[in-house]
Amino acid sequence: MTPTPAVDPADLLRLDKQICFSLHAATRAFNGVYRVLLKDLGLTYPQYLVMMVLWEHGELPVKRLGEHLRLDSGTLSPLLKRLEAAGLVRRERSTRDERSVEVRLTEEGQALHERALEVPRRIATVTGFDLDELRDLRSRLDRLTTALDEAALEETPGCR
Template sequence: MTATSSPSPIAEADWLRLDRQICFSLHAASRAFNGVYRLILKDLGLTYPQYLVMLVLWEHGDLPVKKLGEHLRLDSGTLSPLVKRLEGAGLVRRERSTRDERSVEVRLTEEGTALRERALQVPRRIVEVTGLDLDEIGELRARLDRLTSALDAAALDMPEHP
């Protein structure tokens, strides 16, 4: 193929093949990651969604539930049960904000803070099982971040009903 020629067109019927769908490739990769994380996180007593909550709290410290949800792209209906289970496990506390009684803050307990040390092995193990080096992982993350941004922007521009 020359620099001015375009790739051969894909037959219209092929556009609906499952193996041509980027969304399915991402879905399959996500499910595979979830399976690996389930095994790795078992030692920490966390599920993958709980691990994500803990990552945000370890990075940012105490946060209102609303801010926590923004970081994780989760609504309060999904986030609240996660935080409740983490609280039941003694890893976090929920407290009404002293600045705004309508707001609930999520705070790490000593046990939740201490769990961070044990969690340091998780990313190392993920790197091992992917077979990707750190540069490749960084490139993939950057591409996925660009894809997410493009999809977020497109969703804002799309009408509710076509």
């Protein structure tokens, strides 16, 4: 098999801790900055992610939305209800397939797009990020995610 390198398990645990912390911390730091910027728009961070998908695709069933965001109905259903209560989206049972629910932007939801264009500009300004570096970080994270997803599949108990 793999020629296991001579790494002290305790060091590995320490490194593991550092990775976990870093990712955890980065996510929450991201969240915190967005929280402030999104307050003006009346959106939470996950709601912002949902709206971005809708701004791009206009209208789509909950299922597709979930695929884009890696979220299931348990998370999306209440979130979408709140967006509907805020007047940003409407939810309608599909007439073609009554199991499915179509989510579409209201005019108000559409209009929010204009104001949302400000957000990434302010993020970029405020953090002084280099665009290329961000792209690079993104691709690394994506590779990480892919590797983890594949690992998760093999790791699932009882899947052999």
